[in-house]
Amino acid sequence: MAKFRTEIFFYVIDTAIYSVVERFDLLNEHNSLFRFLYDIPTIQKLDDYQLKTCCTALNNALSVGEKCDISPDDLFIELRSLSHRFPLPSEDGKIVDSSPLAALTFIVQNGLSSVYPNTFSKLKLIKTYLRSLMGQEKLDGLAMISIEREIVENIDLNEAIEEFAQKKSRKVPI
Template sequence: MQLDVAVELLKKAEVSLVRYRTTGFASAQVSAKDICEKMNTEAVLKQKRLRKTKRQFSYESPDEEVSDALKKMEISFFNVVVDVCIASLQERFQTLDKVQEKFGVLVNFPDLPNAELIKQCETLSKTLSSDGESDLDGRELAMEMQSFPSLPETSMTTLELLTLFQKKRLKEIYPNMWVALRIAATIPVAVATAEKSFSRLKLLKTYLRSTMAQDRLNGLAIISINREESRQVSFDEAIDAFAARKSRRGPF
């Protein structure tokens, strides 16, 4: 998953959830009625008896009770669930959006004015700096983007731009853009892959395999993590290669 693509998908998901909050409950009622008809069940939501709570002080205004069962379900359940989803989406990926703002110049540079382009390039150069040294020069990066030829498409992702650099052999002509694109394309969007890979360890290093050496553990972990590629490997060829390395010639 690429950083710019992930941020764009998250924004679309947020807009979709906001739209679903206004129209989703009505569509859910239609789906529920269809399911009830197939199950030969009456599509009626029973209304529970309203309970009144005793107020300790007379100046407390009692809440208005909702008599309609569907309206109460929409307010107390549907809207709450959707609002929690929207808030969680905004909170969890807030940092990812900030990172995309710094690397967004790599895909938005054709539409930026010169002053804004130089400003964002210098910001990116400061972001990729450590101990006073930066991986790229902001001024030179802006000059490379200003002199970059027209793109084959109006909008391209970082990986598509990186593929274009490799195909047209532009990395020596635009070295700063080449470095910035490689860094942007390798930024992890989520840690799910790393967590999944680390969880494989408890399946490999069990109590019965406590004496396993480090080299064998690394090899088994690589095979287990990259199981899709390992399934394409021919066992016969691997056995023959292993036998050729370990074979010993007998005495003549």
């Protein structure tokens, strides 16, 4: 029993604790980079220096070498503008959803996607900071599905699965 405890049980517990700590650290890092985007109306309260610092830090985190997905200056301008257009919580106590999804929904419903290209990009919606290790082939496929969403919505999944199964099935003579 003592051998089990020292060689297996403690090893499993140590591994579990290490994994939890590692994930907690990653979530804290994610929170520190993206926190300012989770409540669009509070962007109005940030001064220009604070918002530019947040946009630059986000750009640096999403950049690989010379390649970057966003322009911190453009993102700063877009977020400043969006924060003034976005509905604020009303004084009657009604809570307004200010999540990133609500912001994107607001942009789409008001036809503003061309006005906010850094804020609203199909690739940036798919390739988040936490998915940065995703392979290029999978990322391309997800981007294509997202871009061609209208076509994807009309596909009968059962029929597609059946067709795939027929093409890939191994026919073994009985």
